[in-house]
Amino acid sequence: MSEKQVNQIIGNIFNQLADTLNTGEYGKKPKIGITAMGSEHGEKNILEASLKAQKSGIEVIVLGSQTAEGIKTEKIETEDQAHKMMESLLNSKEIDAAVTMHYPFPIGVSTVGRIITPGKGKEMFIATTTGTSSTDKVEGMVKNAIYGIITAKACGIKNPTVGILNIDGARQTEIALKKLQSQGYDITFADSQRADGGSIMRGNDLLMASADVMVMDSLTGNLLIKIFSSYTTGGNYESIGYGYGPGIGEGFEKLIMIISRASGAPLVEGAIKYAAELVRGNCIQIAKDEFAKANEAGLKEILKGLKSTKKEISDEEVVAPKKEVVTSQISGIEIMDLEEAVKVLWKQGIYAESGMGCTGPIILVNDSITKTAIKVLADAEFVSKEQCDC
Numbered sequence: 001m002s003e004k005q006v007n008q009i010i011g012n013i014f015n016q017l018a019d020t021l022n023t024g025e026y027g028k029k030p031k032i033g034i035t036a037m038g039s040e041h042g043e044k045n046i047l048e049a050s051l052k053a054q055k056s057g058i059e060v061i062v063l064g065s066q067t068a069e070g071i072k073t074e075k076i077e078t079e080d081q082a083h084k085m086m087e088s089l090l091n092s093k094e095i096d097a098a099v100t101m102h103y104p105f106p107i108g109v110s111t112v113g114r115i116i117t118p119g120k121g122k123e124m125f126i127a128t129t130t131g132t133s134s135t136d137k138v139e140g141m142v143k144n145a146i147y148g149i150i151t152a153k154a155c156g157i158k159n160p161t162v163g164i165l166n167i168d169g170a171r172q173t174e175i176a177l178k179k180l181q182s183q184g185y186d187i188t189f190a191d192s193q194r195a196d197g198g199s200i201m202r203g204n205d206l207l208m209a210s211a212d213v214m215v216m217d218s219l220t221g222n223l224l225i226k227i228f229s230s231y232t233t234g235g236n237y238e239s240i241g242y243g244y245g246p247g248i249g250e251g252f253e254k255l256i257m258i259i260s261r262a263s264g265a266p267l268v269e270g271a272i273k274y275a276a277e278l279v280r281g282n283c284i285q286i287a288k289d290e291f292a293k294a295n296e297a298g299l300k301e302i303l304k305g306l307k308s309t310k311k312e313i314s315d316e317e318v319v320a321p322k323k324e325v326v327t328s329q330i331s332g333i334e335i336m337d338l339e340e341a342v343k344v345l346w347k348q349g350i351y352a353e354s355g356m357g358c359t360g361p362i363i364l365v366n367d368s369i370t371k372t373a374i375k376v377l378a379d380a381e382f383v384s385k386e387q388c389d390c
Contacts, residue, residue: 083100124214341382
C-alpha cells in the first residue's frame with residue numbers, strides 16, 4: 001500500500017470521527033437539499049449559506065444554475081425543475097430533508113418557525129408561519145399547538161412549554177387545549193411574564209420568549225417571523241433565526257423547510273441546520289407518536305365541537321334584567337363571543353355589561369354574583385372551567 005493510500009485512509013477515519021462528534025452517529029450526515037433559484041439576494045447567497053452549514057456535519061445538495069467549489073450541486077434551469085428534482089430526491093430518500101422558498105402544502109399542514117427573541121436572546125418556536133392547518137381559525141390554532149410541540153421535541157426539548165398569543169381565537173384555543181390536557185394529552189402551559197400570568201401571552205412575552213412554543217394562526221405567525229428575522233436590517237434582508245420551518249401535519253411524512261425570498265445567508269444557514277436537527281431528532285416518528293397520543297385523548301372529537309356558531313343563541317329578543325352596579329370583571333372571553341356571553345347571563349337573570357380591560361375583553365357583573373356568573377359562562381364554554389370551582 002502506498003503512502004498516499006495510507007494517508008487517504010487516515011484522512012477518512014478522521015473525517016468519520018469528526019462526523020460522529022457533529023452528528024452523534026458514526027459515519028452518518030444528514031443530507032439536506034436546497035433550491036437556490038428565486039432568492040432576492042441571488043444564488044450566491046444560498047451557496048454561501050450551504051458551504052457554512054456543511055461545517056456542522058451536514059451534507060448539502062444545492063439545486064440551482066450556479067456552482068461553487070466545495071459544495072455538491074445539481075444543475076437545473078428553472079424553479080419548476082428545482083422543485084421536481086427536490087420531490088424526486090425526497091421520494092427516493094437521497095436527501096433526508098429539503099429547504100425551499102415556497103411549497104404548496106395541503107390543507108392540514110403548516111410550518112413551525114424558529115426565532116431568536118431580542119429580549120433575552122432565547123429561541124422560540126412560532127406555531128405556525130405558513131400553510132393552513134384548518135379553514136377554521138380556532139381548530140387551526142389547536143392543531144398548531146401540537147405541531148409546535150412535535151417540532152420542539154424533535155429539537156431536543158423534552159417538555160416544551162406552550163403559550164397562546166392574545167389574538168382572536170386565543171381563549172377558545174386555550175379551552176380546547178386544556179380539555180385535551182384533562183383527557184390525557186401531556187401539555188405544559190407557559191406562564192406570561194406579566195404580573196397576572198396565565199397561558200395567554202402578550203406582546204411582551206414574544207420579546208422575552210416566555211414560552212418554548214408560541215401558538216397563533218399562520219397569518220399572524222408569518223408577519224411575526226418576518227419582523228423577528230429582519231428587524232435589524234430594515235426589512236429587505238432576513239438575517240436572524242432559522243426561517244419559517246418544517247411543514248407539520250398528520251399523515252404528512254416529508255421534511256420540507258420554508259425560507260423566504262428575502263432570507264439572507266445567515267438565516268438560510270440556520271434553516272439548513274434546523275432541518276438537520278429535525279432529521280437527527282427523528283421528527284417524522286415524533287409526529288406520529290404525538291398525533292397518536294392526541295387522538296387517543298380525544299383530539300378529533302374536540303375539534304368537531306369547535307364551530308364558530310356553536311354558542312349562538314336564538315334570535316329571540318333577550319331583555320336585560322334590572323340594572324345593577326357592576327364592578328367585578330370576568331376576563332377570558334373571546335372578543336367575537338362577548339355580546340352572546342352577555343345575553344347568556346341575561347337569560348339567567350344576571351345583569352351584565354361588556355367592556356374592554358387591559359388584557360382584552362371583559363364582562364362586568366355585580367360583585368355578589370361573580371362566582372355564579374363565571375359558572376354560567378363556563379358551562380356555556382365561554383370561559384375555561386378552571387376559572388370557577390365547577
